[in-house]
Amino acid sequence: MARERKFTTRELFHAVKHLLLEHGYDAFHFGLMAERLEVSRASLYKYYKNKDELITALMNDEMDAFLVELAAVEQIEGFEAQYDRLVDLFFQKKDVLPLIQIARHMMQRMEADSQQQRQQLEQLPLAMYETLQRLIAQGKQAGVLKAHLPDSVMLGLLFQTIAVPNHYNIPHAEWVAAMKEVLGQGMFTAR
Amino acid sequence: MARERKFTTRELFHAVKHLLLEHGYDAFHFGLMAERLEVSRASLYKYYKNKDELITALMNDEMDAFLVELAAVEQIEGFEAQYDRLVDLFFQKKDVLPLIQIARHMMQRMEADSQQQRQQLEQLPLAMYETLQRLIAQGKQAGVLKAHLPDSVMLGLLFQTIAVPNHYNIPHAEWVAAMKEVLGQGMFTAR
């Protein structure tokens, strides 16, 4: 019914995500987006009022995609296999943690202006935590995970694991295996 | 020989550190500093050419202080006691990790302009890594730490541990104990 768009929503999200990860929340701006998508800055304002709204949309999109993958993990039979797949998934989706941190940073920098977005952002990780806590509960039930450890310690550690920088470029498989071992059995020798 | 200063170097570093942690690298600026120290913005330029130079000075100061504490850990007898003190130290100095991340972010955003500062920043963590790797080596020597795990995995994980957000406000002692247990013996039950 009208003119053809110069970029798809998918291309737009792809651009936001990469520019955001490259430059960080504060240094990210509409000028970068316009350049990347080869459109004028003004045209972007037709779709999003400001960068917070744009980024919030991206976060929703990313979280939806992540939840789909998480649901697949939950379908796996047996906790050990689930755990294995979960860690692999986290390493495969390394971007999730920085994006979550950006979302937190963003909420800090938002005053009373747009409480609607704030609420939307706050609710974002809830569904994810629910699923993850269900998985942890299963692990404890199965007697695999130590029952006395708080869920949040295990989940938090699992999450931060993917943020450890591999400065020495240890091969990915070896790196992940080492991480799985430490999380599961620790760094100490059995004595 | 001249007029009295309105702030000490210590007050200045204290202000930089807190403003930096509160606002992040990009949102931190001389205006905030001036306001906090109750001086004019222009006067700060008498001491530091720009915010990168100011922040670099802070980083040096912080790292020096941290190295002193690390050296104390190295004096402790027996690896278990060293490990215990090290983890406590990390939790006590929670600010170190965000500051290091800010330093990394800063280096990314610096082009060829000031290579001198870049080099200074790059060398900052080296002495720290040296000490830490010496500690790890002692642990492996003593047969406490698994010899086949890469040092960087253990160190990296140790570092990230302090960044895990304690959303549910689990009491500090319990939280730290749980972290120590996972790092040492893992999340899995012994079978």
Add this chain to the structure above:
DNA sequence: GTTTAAAGTGACACAAGTGTTACTTTGGTC
């Protein structure tokens, strides 16, 4: 081929931070 409405744009006024300059203030020295 005219109409219509969404897609896109250049240009403007505004806001906030930067770095420098010419200047004033202050307190010790002679």
Add this chain to the structure above:
DNA sequence: GACCAAAGTAACACTTGTGTCACTTTAAAC
């Protein structure tokens, strides 16, 4: 009390990003 040098400042020109508006372009519908 004159002077001097360090400490401090207001003000200016500049840069970069924001959000909006009046306008043009384009393709489908009729």
